[in-house]
Amino acid sequence: xxxxxxxxxxxxEILSRLRRASPPFPSTTADSKPSLVVTRASPDEDWVQRFIxxxxxxxxxxxxxxxxxxxxxVLRELLTRLGARRAITWDxxxxxxxxxxxxxxxxxxERVQGDNVTVATAxxxxxxxxxxxxxxxxLVLHAGPGKPRMASLLPPYHLAILRAGRILPxxxxxxxxxxxxxxxxxxxxxxxxxxxxxxxxxxxxQQPVRGAHGPLELHIVLLTP
Amino acid sequence: MQALQxxxxxxxxxxxxxLQTALDRGTxxxxxxxxxxxxxxxxxxxxxxxxxxxxxxxxxxxxxLLEQLERNVLANGGHVLWAxxxxxxxxxxxxxxxxxxxxxxxxxxxMVTEESELNHALAQAGIEVVExxxxxxxxxxxxxRPSHIxxxxxxxxKEATAELLHRKLGMPLTDRPEExxxxxxxxxxxxxxxxxxxxxxxxFAIAETGTIATVENxxxxxxxxxxxxxxxAVMGIEKVIATWEDYAILVQLLAxxxxxxxxxxxxxxxxxxxxxxxxxxPDHFYLIILDNxxxxxxxxxxxxxxxxxxxxxxxNACPVYQNIGGHAYGWVYPGPIGSIITPLLRGLTQAPSLPxxxxxxxxxxxxxxxxxxxxxMLLKLRRDLVQSAGNASLGWRLAMLLWRLGMTSPLxxxxxxxxxxxxxxxxxxxxxxxxxxxPPLNGxxxxxxxxxxxxxxxxxxxxRRAQHAALRSHDHEPATSQRTRP
Ligand code: SF4
Numbered sequence: 001x002x003x004x005x006x007x008x009x010x011x012x013e014i015l016s017r018l019r020r021a022s023p024p025f026p027s028t029t030a031d032s033k034p035s036l037v038v039t040r041a042s043p044d045e046d047w048v049q050r051f052i053x054x055x056x057x058x059x060x061x062x063x064x065x066x067x068x069x070x071x072x073x074v075l076r077e078l079l080t081r082l083g084a085r086r087a088i089t090w091d092x093x094x095x096x097x098x099x100x101x102x103x104x105x106x107x108x109x110e111r112v113q114g115d116n117v118t119v120a121t122a123x124x125x126x127x128x129x130x131x132x133x134x135x136x137x138x139l140v141l142h143a144g145p146g147k148p149r150m151a152s153l154l155p156p157y158h159l160a161i162l163r164a165g166r167i168l169p170x171x172x173x174x175x176x177x178x179x180x181x182x183x184x185x186x187x188x189x190x191x192x193x194x195x196x197x198x199x200x201x202x203x204x205x206q207q208p209v210r211g212a213h214g215p216l217e218l219h220i221v222l223l224t225p
Numbered sequence: 226m227q228a229l230q231x232x233x234x235x236x237x238x239x240x241x242x243x244l245q246t247a248l249d250r251g252t253x254x255x256x257x258x259x260x261x262x263x264x265x266x267x268x269x270x271x272x273x274x275x276x277x278x279x280x281x282x283x284x285x286x287x288x289x290l291l292e293q294l295e296r297n298v299l300a301n302g303g304h305v306l307w308a309x310x311x312x313x314x315x316x317x318x319x320x321x322x323x324x325x326x327x328x329x330x331x332x333x334x335x336m337v338t339e340e341s342e343l344n345h346a347l348a349q350a351g352i353e354v355v356e357x358x359x360x361x362x363x364x365x366x367x368x369x370r371p372s373h374i375x376x377x378x379x380x381x382x383k384e385a386t387a388e389l390l391h392r393k394l395g396m397p398l399t400d401r402p403e404e405x406x407x408x409x410x411x412x413x414x415x416x417x418x419x420x421x422x423x424x425x426x427x428x429f430a431i432a433e434t435g436t437i438a439t440v441e442n443x444x445x446x447x448x449x450x451x452x453x454x455x456x457x458a459v460m461g462i463e464k465v466i467a468t469w470e471d472y473a474i475l476v477q478l479l480a481x482x483x484x485x486x487x488x489x490x491x492x493x494x495x496x497x498x499x500x501x502x503x504x505x506x507p508d509h510f511y512l513i514i515l516d517n518x519x520x521x522x523x524x525x526x527x528x529x530x531x532x533x534x535x536x537x538x539x540x541n542a543c544p545v546y547q548n549i550g551g552h553a554y555g556w557v558y559p560g561p562i563g564s565i566i567t568p569l570l571r572g573l574t575q576a577p578s579l580p581x582x583x584x585x586x587x588x589x590x591x592x593x594x595x596x597x598x599x600x601x602m603l604l605k606l607r608r609d610l611v612q613s614a615g616n617a618s619l620g621w622r623l624a625m626l627l628w629r630l631g632m633t634s635p636l637x638x639x640x641x642x643x644x645x646x647x648x649x650x651x652x653x654x655x656x657x658x659x660x661x662x663x664p665p666l667n668g669x670x671x672x673x674x675x676x677x678x679x680x681x682x683x684x685x686x687x688x689r690r691a692q693h694a695a696l697r698s699h700d701h702e703p704a705t706s707q708r709t710r711p
Contacts (some may be wrong), residue, residue: 007317011307014462015288017520023285024528026454030282034275034470036268038477039487054487113504116418116452136477136487148504149451153444167486171477171488175469183469186434190499190506191451194492201443202484203360203376204383204402205247207252212406213413214444214491 028140037172039135047134048224051167054137058197059210060218071097071223075159078219079107079124082157086110086124095128096163097223113148124210125215129162131177135170136196139220143191152195160195160213162222231578234553248550255474255541259592266481276478277470277595280532287523289433290465291514292618301497303510305386310421310517311341316458316492317513318343318424319350325455325509327352327421333439333446335705336359336428336535337515339557340570343424357445359409366393372551375483375537380550397419413445423449423507427460428479428534430512431472434496437512438472440479442490448638450495456507458495462519463531475534482536482594486507518570527602530565532595538590539599545582554579561589561599565606573610580606639684646678 041050052062063078065071075097079087087109092101104111114121127147131140139160143149152158168174171194178186186192199214210216238244263269283290296304308314313511315339322330330352332338342367347354356365360377364370367389371377378386383402390396396408425446429438437458439446450456466472480486499506522531540546540560551559555576564579580603583589589599631637653659658674661667669675 007306010309010313013309014307014514014516014520015291017516018291018462018523020525023526024523024531025281025285028281028285029280030286032278033468034279034474036272036275038266038272038472038474040266058487058490093621101304119505120414120418121689135415138488143506144500145502145505146504149447150505153447153451170411171473172470176467183434186436186469187496188495188500190301190495190503190510192494192496193447194488194494195490195491196486196488196492197490200442200490201359201406202254203358203363204405205250205382206258206376206379206388207402209402209406211410212443212445213357213410213417213448219591 001213002028011124037055039170041135041169045134047167047169048164048222051132051134051137053221054135054136055220057196058137059200060137060197060220062220062222064222064224066224068098068223071161071221072099072103074221075100075161076103076107078159078221079103079109082124082217084109084124084157086112086122087124087126088112088119088148088151088155089126090148092145092152095126095161096166097150099117099163100126116150119148119150122155124157124159125153125155125202126159126161127151129160129220131168131174132162132167133169133171133174134167135196138171139195140174140194141195142185142189144189149191149193152193153214156179156211156216157219158217158223159219161221162223164222231553231555231576231582234555235582237454238549238553243382243385244550245548247380247382247385248547250382251373251376252541252547255376255484255537256592259482259538259541261486262481262485262487272474272478273594273596276534277532279466279475280534280595283466283471284463284523284528284531286467287462287465290467291462293432294435294465294512295431295514297432298497298510298512299435301435301510302500303435303497303512305509306513306515308515308517310501311343311515314338314341314459314513314515314517315343315346317589318459319346321455321457321511322347322350322352322422325421327455329420330354330422330424331357331416331420331449331453332361333423333425334361334377334441335424335459336557337426337461337517338424339371340517341515343459355413355420357371357413357416357449358441359406359443359445362409363389366390367463370552370557373540374535374536374558374560374562378554417452420449420453422457422458423451424457425450425455426510427458427464429472429475430460430465431467431469431494433468436494436496438476439493439495440476440483440489440491441493442484442486444491447491447493450493451506454507455509455511456498457511457513459513459515461515461517462523463533478594479534479536482538482592499537514682520570522566525569525594526605527565529597530562530569530602533562533566533596534595535562536594537590538594539597542588542592544584544586544588548584554582558576561603562597565599565602568606573606573613577610580610606608639682641681642684646680646682649675649677650680 129140198218201212356362373379427437428440480489498510546560569575585600
């Protein structure tokens, strides 16, 4: 977009003032990079176990299963218990558990997609997970083709399906991975979300309450072969 | 805000029982959450220093990073607009509303739009604007202003909140925060889906990919930036940082300092509008970069104040904030950091009381995740105020002259101390306390007594102690006597 004339002037005025000033911290050089990690870990850390501990501490509910059959059984049970009727899901290609569509069909759960109003009728969202972070119990979701943002956001329940191989130790390691890929994944997706626990607010007297505007509950089905 | 107004606001705040209860509950929890989280951090002091360096590097390269950010936002299919002040910001947003035929706006939390009073400007143009952050929404309903950077309704008790929701929206009365939150959730759902435009703030803008990052727990920001067809993000010029490595460290320290979490529930990274093959997200993305006085600060010795990441820790830690709350500070940014940037952004004469609204105890600086020298800057602002007021009054200058004489001459000092001691003992009589000091010192005894000075002065005591210590050290090996401190 070409800038409207008046805005080009504002831009120039703001930037030229900054350029005229000398750098405020002359003794700090441009090349010092952060080198420490933020979260504690013991040297022989079991990252899968750590992920479970931290995710549960952030009030996510983790369901650990050791094969696909068990995974589907847990999913069936969850969907039944939550009384799900309509679901917004990622494309099956992006969900790392075979047969999710069959489970939905079997339970008579309709898959909705399209505009916001239609999608808002879903009572459960089902997604895969691009990466997970052990020391903070975090899920990383990249939006993309077949991966709607709304699935992890709009319905009252979010079911995320995660393979243990996707668990990284820390946020720092996730960005190291992105760096190695020339930051391409971050550039290509309009939205990457780091999710740690379920939606919450502490606005009323700083007391945590779950289920503010996003999902009331976050369930993670964790497949550890 | 003028000096008198500030004093009145403080007195009002101190006598507001509801506010005092809310402040007690809110700031104590805030402080405790932060301390617990920082103690679970591997190397908190070194990390804070790294975070500080990340901010320093970013500010050093500020103009270049802003240009890099702009280039990358454009490359991602977004647009960048620049606003010199709040009015220009509001004008730009209104133009965008017109261009995209916007009738309803939903807003995620943004402090800079408080600076420009954007809500007011939009409402005047007949555009419906709804705050979506739970606290901000309740404040908006009440027709009030946020009183804390990250906990906007810290000044409200849950009882007052229930009352308000009952009165304005017919919520059945309850004292359970869960029920209030559930109620507002229901009200807000339709607002997100009907809105044509979402407006959000920016916590960090990562120059190298043209990404803007927001930090939140509720999900309202994600909804506001994902559901409507237009997303407008508004940031102050100082929000830009260089790399994702810097982001990783800053965002984790922000969460710990603000709410005591390892990471906030949602860290939302937005890189341009939705791509053609993506199923949802906004069709249009605009980033508005606001100066509004920051460029001026950048040229001064106060540039360090631009390193602030708005975590709110210094507010919770401050004994003054704990007692008067946010509104008494009179503008958008309260607490210790507010006492610095409010006079700097608006002009010293607009807020001459704020640099003095501090005991300089330093609690703010020790809480600050990026080690901002807040007390130091408050002192410098006091100096500026005196200088800008021209010469102080004759009485004041005379008092200062006497003070200097007394403080630089040991003889006069001792004489003065002896005199003052004798005088207070005389005034106090047998009770040992003075109920009312003579003018002009009577302000001090307005709400407390003044104790008479003790007979022995500090210097005498110190000398005696030193003599004792010298005697004792003869009995000990020198090495052990040096390890008396724990
Ligand atoms: S000055 Fe420091 S402690 Fe205060 S809000 Fe800013 S970053 Fe947080």
